[in-house]
Amino acid sequence: MLKSTIKVSPNKIISEIDDRLYSSFIEHMGRAVYTGIFEPGHEKADENGFREDVISLVRPLNLDYVRYPGGNFVSGYNWRDGIGPKEKRPVRMDLAWQAIEPNTFGIDEFCMWCRKAGIKPMIAVNLGTGTPKEAAELVEYCNAPAGQTALSSLRCENGSKEPYDIKLWCLGNEMDGPWQICAKTPIEYARIAHESAKLMKLVDPSIQLVACGSSSAQMPTFGTWERTVLRECWDVVDFISIHSYYQNLDNDRPAFLAQNEKMEEFIHKVASIKDEIKKEKNSQKEVYLSFDEWNVWYHCSKEKQDHALWTCPRPIEEEAYDFDDLLVVSSLLTTLINNSDTVKISCLAQLVNVIAPITTVPGGQSYVRTIYWPFLMACKYGRGTALKQEIQAPAYSCKVKDEASYLASSCVLAKDRKSMYVFAVNKAQEDMALSLIGFEGHMTMWTSLSEAGPKENPICQKEQIVLKALSSNVFCFDINY
Ligand code: AHR
Numbered sequence: 001m002l003k004s005t006i007k008v009s010p011n012k013i014i015s016e017i018d019d020r021l022y023s024s025f026i027e028h029m030g031r032a033v034y035t036g037i038f039e040p041g042h043e044k045a046d047e048n049g050f051r052e053d054v055i056s057l058v059r060p061l062n063l064d065y066v067r068y069p070g071g072n073f074v075s076g077y078n079w080r081d082g083i084g085p086k087e088k089r090p091v092r093m094d095l096a097w098q099a100i101e102p103n104t105f106g107i108d109e110f111c112m113w114c115r116k117a118g119i120k121p122m123i124a125v126n127l128g129t130g131t132p133k134e135a136a137e138l139v140e141y142c143n144a145p146a147g148q149t150a151l152s153s154l155r156c157e158n159g160s161k162e163p164y165d166i167k168l169w170c171l172g173n174e175m176d177g178p179w180q181i182c183a184k185t186p187i188e189y190a191r192i193a194h195e196s197a198k199l200m201k202l203v204d205p206s207i208q209l210v211a212c213g214s215s216s217a218q219m220p221t222f223g224t225w226e227r228t229v230l231r232e233c234w235d236v237v238d239f240i241s242i243h244s245y246y247q248n249l250d251n252d253r254p255a256f257l258a259q260n261e262k263m264e265e266f267i268h269k270v271a272s273i274k275d276e277i278k279k280e281k282n283s284q285k286e287v288y289l290s291f292d293e294w295n296v297w298y299h300c301s302k303e304k305q306d307h308a309l310w311t312c313p314r315p316i317e318e319e320a321y322d323f324d325d326l327l328v329v330s331s332l333l334t335t336l337i338n339n340s341d342t343v344k345i346s347c348l349a350q351l352v353n354v355i356a357p358i359t360t361v362p363g364g365q366s367y368v369r370t371i372y373w374p375f376l377m378a379c380k381y382g383r384g385t386a387l388k389q390e391i392q393a394p395a396y397s398c399k400v401k402d403e404a405s406y407l408a409s410s411c412v413l414a415k416d417r418k419s420m421y422v423f424a425v426n427k428a429q430e431d432m433a434l435s436l437i438g439f440e441g442h443m444t445m446w447t448s449l450s451e452a453g454p455k456e457n458p459i460c461q462k463e464q465i466v467l468k469a470l471s472s473n474v475f476c477f478d479i480n481y
Contacts (some may be wrong), residue, residue: 001431001466004393007438008411010420010479014386015341017412019064020168022379023122024351025293026110027071029097034313035362036352037113038105042363048112049105053366055117057358058351061379065122065168067292067347068110072096074173075128075181079138082106083158095181099314107142108155111164121164122292122347125200127172127192127212128182135171136199142166143204168208168345170292171196174215174243176225186225190232197236210239210290210345217244217266226270230277230287239290239345242270245355246328247298254396256324257427258404260331263294264339271342289339291346294332296325296371297355317354321369323451323470330374330425330449330472331408333382337423338410340386348375373449377474381421387411390438394428406432407467413479419444422475426467436462436475445476 026032040049069077073096081090081103089103107123114121123142125135137151142164144152152163171193175184184192189212197209211233214222226240244266248256267289274287299319307314319325329348336346348371352358357372393407406428412421420441426432446457446465449472457473467473 001433002394002406002428003433004391004407005435005437006409006411006422006424007390008387008420008422008436009438010387010413010417010481012388013413014338014388017337017340017383017386018344019383020345021336021340021343022061022063022382023065023067023292023345023347024061024063025067025071025347025349026351027354028069028073028077028094028101029071029350029354030316030318031313031353031360031362032350032356033105034102036360038109039360039362048109050113050116051360051366054352054358054360057366057368057372058117058119061376063119063379065120065345065347066114066351067122067124067170070096070124070173072173072180074124074126075175077126078130079107079126079134079141083108083154093310097314097316098309100310100312102312107138108158108160111142111160120168121166122168122170123166124170124173125196127175127189127196128180132192132196132199135196136203139166139169139200139203139207143207167206168210169200170210170212170241171237172212175212176219176221177215186221186228187232190229193229194233194236197233201236208238209236210241210292211237213240213242213270215243217269223269223273226273227277230274231280234277234281234283234287235285237287239288240270240274241290241292242266243291243293245293245295245297246332247296248324249298249302252399253324254398254404255400257327257331258398258400259328260335260408261401261404263332263335267291267335267339267343288344289342291336291343293347293349295349295355296321296328315353318359319355319369321371323370326370326374326449326451327425327427327470327472329371330423331427333374333378334408334410334423334425337378337382337386337412370451373453374472377447377449377454378423381414381474381476382410382412382423384415385413387413387420407434418479420477420479422477424467424473424475426469426471426473428469430469432467434465434467436465439477440480441477443475444478445474447474448472
């Protein structure tokens with residue numbers, strides 16, 4: 001049997017975990033909105049067309065933010081198309097996904113949906129075809145007090161006297177990507193991001209802004225992009241974004257299970273560029289990382305997808321997740337927790353139907369995919385303080401790393417400081433003995449995840465745990481100081 005040890009103490013901390021680490025994403029893409037969260041006429045839909053069966057799967061996640069309306073979609077989107085009387089809203093071509101956009105769901109519906117689901121909106125503005133003025137006007141429409149301006153009166157007419165008070169905004173999406181509508185060079189983006197940020201913060205100085213980082217670590221401009229954007233925008237932004245999707249196209253399981261090592265490396269690279277610019281500017285201010293798109297995404301690309309163009313909804317990228325994906329998502333979540341000193345926001349991309357933990361049948365039922373379970377566990381038990389670990393575990397060599405650990409883990413001291421949660425993934429094909437040392441306390445819960453959901457295991461001594469081969473586990477300990 002393999003052997004591992006985690007030494008952890010409630011006094012040795014990485015960081016308080018920002019609740020925004022548990023966020024997600026809904027884009028006007030595929031069936032995320034139409035027949036996903038919004039399906040008027042569905043038997044479970046409320047008077048606004050919001051599917052309550054979907055909301056009841058979203059609520060247990062207790063998500064902090066959901067990012068909207070894109071994604072690539074936002075770079076061709078005019079937010080004004082999605083407000084006002086529905087019969088007057090224009091039907092448009094969505095060039096990002098070559099679908100028809102009926103605009104029957106827009107910013108007002110999204111904010112209403114968020115209120116109902118107990119979530120805060122994180123809104124991306126269009127810096128592709130859009131302008132700084134349009135971005136600032138959207139902030140005004142959403143956040144200005146009733147009666148103050150024409151735009152805030154328009155919001156009242158459209159149903160919300162209360163400002164939406166949206167605190168978190170993204171300055172465009174993946175503007176480095178050649179696929180992006182009106183993609184930009186680093187300096188072109190840096191300038192428009194700076195000017196948009198300036199105007200948006202003049203409208204509402206209380207907002208926080210996320211500048212686009214590279215759309216992946218493989219982009220040819222990765223590094224140059226971050227340096228240019230941060231040099232230009234340091235004083236006006238609060239976060240730089242980081243996006244990554246993980247794949248197993250070669251059917252290389254060991255490498256796939258090591259994707260969290262890749263995520264860690266990417267985070268460290270971006271964080272060190274950010275630190276370099278901070279030093280260069282001799283700044284007291286901090287900029288954090290917003291990992292606002294991450295997930296496993298590759299199953300659909302293995303099959304030919306020939307969904308008719310210019311339809312709505314165009315049912316693309318509906319990933320059927322399996323148990324290996326559950327293990328990878330579990331491991332990625334440990335990495336996000338272990339880097340919570342620099343990563344303050346992270347959005348599982350996406351939430352419903354499109355590369356998502358929740359799936360709906362149009363006119364039918366909704367259900368969850370395997371990756372829902374590790375996400376649920378982290379959302380429930382991963383809040384509080386991330387603790388430092390001294391880990392001893394066997395390693396293996398694969399394409400991702402010469403010494404990839406068979407164990408992925410994170411330890412979280414709960415907000416009440418009375419319990420500690422340990423997330424532990426055994427990636428080996430054999431069982432692994434795990435000894436947890438360095439603190440006083442007793443196990444009160446041991447949950448392991450199957451494709452069908454969490455199942456309880458018998459409580460045991462914390463020095464005598466045996467993690468099953470290929471398993472994702474969550475433990476709870478009461479803590480004696
Ligand atoms: O989440 C799906 C897509 O992936 C988003 O629209 C884009 O930002 C990324 O490339």
